[in-house]
Structure formats: C-alpha cells, structure tokens
Amino acid sequence: MKTESVLEKVFATGELAVTGECGPPRGALPDVVKNKAAMLKGYVDAVNVTDNQTAMVRMSSFAASVFLRQMDLHPVFQMVTRDRNRLAMQSDILGAYSHGINTMLCLSGDHTQFGDHAMAANVHDLDSVQLIQTVRGMRDEGRFQGGAEIKNPPKMFIGAAANPFADPFELRVARLAKKVKAGVDFIQTQCIYNIDKFETWMEGVCKRGLHEEVYIMAGITPMKSAGMARYMKKKVPGMDVPDELVKRMEGVPKEKQAQEGIDICVESIERLREVEGVSGFHIMAIEWEEKVPEIVQRAGLYPRPQV
Amino acid sequence: MITAERKPMDEIMESIDGCGRILLVGCNECVTVCAAGGRKEVALLASALQMASMKKGRALDVREMTLERQCDPEYVEELAPHIGQVDAVLSMACGCGVQEIARRFKTTRVFPALNTTFMGASEGPGIWAERCQGCGDCLLGLTGGICPIARCAKRLMNGPCGGSGNGKCEISDDVDCAWHLIWERMKELGIEDRYEDVISAKDWRTGRGGGPRRIVREDLK
Numbered sequence: 001m002k003t004e005s006v007l008e009k010v011f012a013t014g015e016l017a018v019t020g021e022c023g024p025p026r027g028a029l030p031d032v033v034k035n036k037a038a039m040l041k042g043y044v045d046a047v048n049v050t051d052n053q054t055a056m057v058r059m060s061s062f063a064a065s066v067f068l069r070q071m072d073l074h075p076v077f078q079m080v081t082r083d084r085n086r087l088a089m090q091s092d093i094l095g096a097y098s099h100g101i102n103t104m105l106c107l108s109g110d111h112t113q114f115g116d117h118a119m120a121a122n123v124h125d126l127d128s129v130q131l132i133q134t135v136r137g138m139r140d141e142g143r144f145q146g147g148a149e150i151k152n153p154p155k156m157f158i159g160a161a162a163n164p165f166a167d168p169f170e171l172r173v174a175r176l177a178k179k180v181k182a183g184v185d186f187i188q189t190q191c192i193y194n195i196d197k198f199e200t201w202m203e204g205v206c207k208r209g210l211h212e213e214v215y216i217m218a219g220i221t222p223m224k225s226a227g228m229a230r231y232m233k234k235k236v237p238g239m240d241v242p243d244e245l246v247k248r249m250e251g252v253p254k255e256k257q258a259q260e261g262i263d264i265c266v267e268s269i270e271r272l273r274e275v276e277g278v279s280g281f282h283i284m285a286i287e288w289e290e291k292v293p294e295i296v297q298r299a300g301l302y303p304r305p306q307v
Numbered sequence: 308m309i310t311a312e313r314k315p316m317d318e319i320m321e322s323i324d325g326c327g328r329i330l331l332v333g334c335n336e337c338v339t340v341c342a343a344g345g346r347k348e349v350a351l352l353a354s355a356l357q358m359a360s361m362k363k364g365r366a367l368d369v370r371e372m373t374l375e376r377q378c379d380p381e382y383v384e385e386l387a388p389h390i391g392q393v394d395a396v397l398s399m400a401c402g403c404g405v406q407e408i409a410r411r412f413k414t415t416r417v418f419p420a421l422n423t424t425f426m427g428a429s430e431g432p433g434i435w436a437e438r439c440q441g442c443g444d445c446l447l448g449l450t451g452g453i454c455p456i457a458r459c460a461k462r463l464m465n466g467p468c469g470g471s472g473n474g475k476c477e478i479s480d481d482v483d484c485a486w487h488l489i490w491e492r493m494k495e496l497g498i499e500d501r502y503e504d505v506i507s508a509k510d511w512r513t514g515r516g517g518g519p520r521r522i523v524r525e526d527l528k
Contacts, residue, residue: 082461086508108461108468113478122461129465130508145508163469171490171502175466178503182465190469237470237477 002139002185005103005157006074007046009307010280011186011215016273017280018301019076019188019217020044020292022068024059033064037073039289043296045304046074046103048188048282052083055115062092062101069100076159077101080109085125086134086145093135097154105159105188106131110237129182132160136183158183162216163190164201165240173204180213187214188282191221191232194240195271202277211277218272221284222291223261226250262291262298269299308337308428309401310435311344311421313352319397320359322418326394327366329356331420332386332408333373334400341435344399344421346373352399352420368393377404383411390415426457443513443520449506451492456509458485464506 001008010017020040025032033049040047047068051061065075077096079089093104108128112120126134126145134145135158142153160179164172176187192198198218205211223229226249233241245264252260265283272278281301285292296302313319323329331353339345353369360367370389374382377400386396386408395416398405401423408417425437440457446464447454456462460478467486470477474487493499511517 108463111460111470111478113460124462125511126508127461127463127465128468129505133505133507161469166467166469166471167473167484168467168471168487168490171466171486174499174502178465178505181503182505238468238472 003102003155003157005046006307007076007103007186008157010045010305013305013307015305016278016301017046017215017217018044018296018304019046019048019280019282020289021048021050021282021284021286022064022075022289023050023053023286024061024064026056026058028059030067033059033067034071036289037068037071040292041071041073043293043302043304044283045280046076048076048078048105048284051078051080051107051109052115053078053110055082055110055112055117057115057117062096065096065101066099074103075101077104078107079104079131080107081124081126081128081131082109082112082122085123089126089131090134090138090144093138093154093156094150097156102155103157103159104135105161106135106184107161114237128160129178132158132179132182132184140183157185159186159188160184161190162187163238164192164198165190165194166238169197169201172201173208173210176205176210176214177208180210184214186217186279188217189219190238191219191284192268192272193232193245194242195268197240198272199275202275206277211279215279216277217280217282218269218275218278219282219284220265220268220272220295221286222265222288222295223249223257224288225254225257225261228261262295265295266298269295269301273299308340308426309403309423310341310425310427311338311401311423313343313348313399313421314419316355316359319352319356319418319420323356323367323395323397328368328370328393330370330372330386330389330393330396331356332377332396332398332400332404333371334377334404335373335375336377336400338400338421339373341429342433344401349373349399352397356397374400374404377401378407380407380411383407386412441514442509442511443517444510446506446509449501449504451489451496451498453485453489453492455485455489458483458488464509466502 022036049061049065061078065077068075106128139155142150229246229249232239333344333349349371376382390412397420399420405419426439427435427437430436471484476482476484
C-alpha cells in the first residue's frame with residue numbers, strides 16, 4: 001500500500017469502490033457540508049469535495065474536507081490548478097494531510113469564463129499532469145516540486161479525471177496513459193451517459209493494460225428531469241448525452257422523471273460493472289445527495305466493505 | 308508581430324481633456340502591419356479627434372508624425388524639436404513605444420491611443436490571432452510547432468482538457484483547441500508517440516515569473 005487511504009484499501013480488496021460528491025456552499029456556514037456528508041455516510045467509501053467547481057467561489061475544498069474528517073468520513077480533496085500556484089497548492093497539501101486528509105484529485109478546473117469571476121486571472125502554473133507529478137514527488141521522493149526535502153512528507157493517494165467523451169477521441173487513451181506515467185493511482189471519469197462510447201474507450205485502455213496500473217471509477221450522475229438532460233447535452237462542455245436518453249426522460253410525466261433518472265442511473269451501473277477495467281463508481285448526485293443511498297443499495301453496492 | 312487595437316474614442320478624448328495641442332505619433336512597424344497605428348491610422352484619428360473636439364466647441368491642434376520605430380531611442384529623438392510646442396503626446400504605438408517616449412521626454416505627458424494586445428500572426432484579411440506569450444523557454448519543438456501556452460485557454464502542457472469538442476475550445480467555437488491542433492500535427496509528422504512524453508512543470512523564471520526581463524549582449528555593447 002502506498003498510503004493510508006481508505007479508498008486505496010477498498011480497491012485492494014478487489015471490491016467495487018464507491019465515492020460520492022459534496023459541493024461546498026457559497027457561504028460561510030458549515031451546515032450544508034455537514035448535512036450533505038451525513039446523507040452519504042455509510043453508503044460511500046470516500047467523498048469528493050469539489051474545489052470552486054464551475055469556477056464559482058465556494059467554501060474551500062480544504063476547509064470542507066476538514067469538516068468531513070471530523071465526521072469520520074474520508075474526503076477526496078479536489079484541487080484545481082486554475083486558482084493557485086505551486087506554492088499555494090503544496091502548502092494546502094501539507095495542511096490537508098496534517099488534518100488526516102490522505103486522498104486527493106488533481107484537476108485543471110473549468111475555465112473562469114463559466115463562473116461568476118470571469119474577470120479573474122487563470123493561474124495554471126502547473127497543469128493537472130504536472131500536479132500529479134508534484135504530489136507523487138512529495139510522497140515518493142519526499143521532495144517539494146522545487147527540489148527541497150520535505151520533513152514528514154504527505155502520503156497522498158492520487159486521483160485524476162478522465163473524459164472519454166471529449167475530442168479528439170483517439171487521443172483519450174493516450175491522455176490516460178500520460179496521467180499514469182505521471183503517477184496517478186486512480187481515475188474518476190466524466191459522467192457516463194453514452195455507454196457504448198465508454199466501452200470503446202475502455203477497450204483501448206485494457207488493450208494497453210492501463211487498467212492494471214490505475215483504478216478506474218466510472219462517473220455517474222442521475223438526471224432529475226428531462227430539462228436537466230437537455231441542459232447537460234447542450235450546455236456542459238465535454239458531456240455526451242445520447243438523444244435516446246433525452247427522449248426516455250421526456251417520455252415520462254414530469255413528476256416521474258426524477259425516478260426515471262434514478263432508474264437509468266442504476267441500470268447504467270449494472271451494465272458498467274461488467275465492463276473490464278471498471279474498479280468502482282463515482283456517483284455525482286449534484287444537489288441530490290439524499291438519493292445516493294437508494295442508488296447504492298439498488299445497484300447492489302451495499303453494504304460497503306469495512307477496511 | 309505585436310498586435311494592437313485602437314482604444315474607444317471616448318476614452319482617448321477623456322485622456323487628452325484639457326489639452327489644446329497634441330502630437331499624435333504613429334509607428335511604422337507592427338502596428339502599421341496590423342492596421343492599428345501606422346501613418347494611415349494616425350491621419351484618421353487626427354481627423355476624428357478634431358471633429359470630436361469641434362462638436363464640443365473646442366479647438367484642438369493635432370500634429371501628426373509617424374516614426375520608423377517608436378521603441379527605438381534613435382527614432383524617438385526625432386520628436387525632440389516638436390515636444391516643446393505641444394501639451395501632450397498621444398502615441399499610436401504599442402506599449403513599448405509609449406514608454407520609450409515617456410522615458411525620453413520626462414516633462415511631457417504621453418497617453419496611449421491603442422491597447423496593446425498580443426504577439427500574433429495574421430490568419431487572413433482583418434484577422435490576427437495570438438501565437439506567443441514570450442515565456443523565454445520555447446517548447447514548440449516538443450509540441451509540433453503549436454504553442455499550448457499561448458493557444459490553450461488553460462495553457463495546459465500535457466494534452467487537451469475534458470472540454471474540447473469538435474476541434475474547438477470549451478470557451479468558444481471561435482477558438483481552436485490547441486491540443487487538437489497539436490495532435491493532428493503530430494499525426495501528420497508521424498510522431499504521435501511523442502505525445503506521451505510528460506512535459507514537466509515549467510520554470511517560469513524565464514518568463515514574467517522572474518520579474519521584468521532584459522537581454523544584455525556583450526558582443527553588441
């Protein structure tokens with residue numbers, strides 16, 4: 001084992017791992033974080049805590065992750081390279097680890113244009129691959145990115161994202177290979193709606209044996225309504241929502257669409273768990289955390305292993 | 308070249324408010340090529356300024372000059388005989404030219420008439436696009452001759468983000484995804500296996516991270 005991460009331990013058991021997501025609030029009170037976390041407790045192995053997602057200012061991922069630790073949950077501390085330079089990121093990694101946060105996700109982040117501070121400077125001192133390299137160097141070599149030795153280095157279990165649906169498609173396996181080369185331990189994918197395309201990507205991944213070098217978690221987001229399906233299809237960059245899925249959501253009465261979304265989600269997990277190389281599920285129930293227990297139970301992912 | 312665009316007329320008028328005599332100075336280099344601050348644009352702006360002043364019931368004396376290179380002390384010196392006769396200089400050069408005038412003529416106010424934008428190339432009549440951010444440590448040899456620092460919205464050095472679609476950047480359909488271009492170029496060159504070479508964290512000291520930069524060439528001093 002490289003780390004003390006519970007997520008790493010679950011992967012090591014060979015069982016499918018499950019992560020959830022907690023988006024911190026756009027305000028200074030801890031209640032929202034605690035309430036969301038409480039809904040997930042016992043149903044997931046770890047909880048991603050997003051970092052200014054969609055480029056909107058929110059409570060810091062670090063602070064919200066500490067609340068989760070206090071509740072004996074295991075945060076996946078997300079970090080985007082958009083908002084901070086390598087000094088700030090490494091100091092947050094030291095700080096997070098000192099609070100018992102030992103699992104993180106390295107991302108470049110949505111462009112500032114999509115958020116409420118479009119006028120802000122993009123930092124991007126490092127990119128996501130270089131952040132992976134940095135965190136691995138801190139852990140395995142005990143050195144900061146700048147080369148100096150770290151006294152008591154942080155041992156982070158290192159995650160990153162992959163989007164099999166972005167273009168150019170043929171590059172996406174190579175992009176994963178590059179993250180593996182940089183030292184990533186686990187991957188959480190973009191929300192999967194086009195399962196055929198995901199399977200094609202996974203075939204390429206397995207052909208190169210990458211699934212044996214990195215744990216791949218399939219990303220799942222239940223849709224609340226036909227409107228959300230249409231929005232995801234048209235407005236969210238890098239999202240691939242097939243027409244038949246939008247039609248299926250539109251085909252049921254409005255008051256039953258949420259349940260249909262959950263059904264689709266469970267069916268997706270049932271199909272995806274059979275795909276070679278899938279090591280778990282990352283369930284991103286955005287502002288719908290209360291549905292995670294139902295999804296996890298119905299998909300046969302409950303109870304969670306005790307590690 | 309260094310590209311630039313003219314500032315809005317109101318902003319220019321506001322900057323020279325209270326001035327009766329203006330020396331309007333163009334530049335024959337980059338800003339001439341990108342049609343922002345050459346002799347022609349100097350003449351057009353001079354007329355526009357006089358008309359705008361007349362509308363406000365004020366007289367404005369605009370003297371026009373266009374230097375060979377406004378970033379070069381040798382040419383800026385040509386302004387010396389005229390400086391004492393004006394209230395301010397309005398420069399139609401890039402920021403380098405504006406600052407060279409300010410440095411040479413310490414008691415004369417100088418205002419920019421242009422917004423200096425980027426180092427770029429022409430993509431067709433009336434279109435210029437950013438190509439270089441002058442990072443001081445060129446990596447074009449690793450990226451098929453396409454710069455991800457200047458042309459990727461997140462200056463990613465190791466491949467496209469998850470927002471790339473149909474060859475376009477997530478920020479706009481008018482912006483090509485730099486990494487899509489790099490990948491296509493690598494394929495054309497038959498070097499796509501090179502894509503998986505990780506480009507490590509960049510040393511920004513050669514760029515703006517090291518503070519204002521200078522080049523000193525002993526052989527030319």
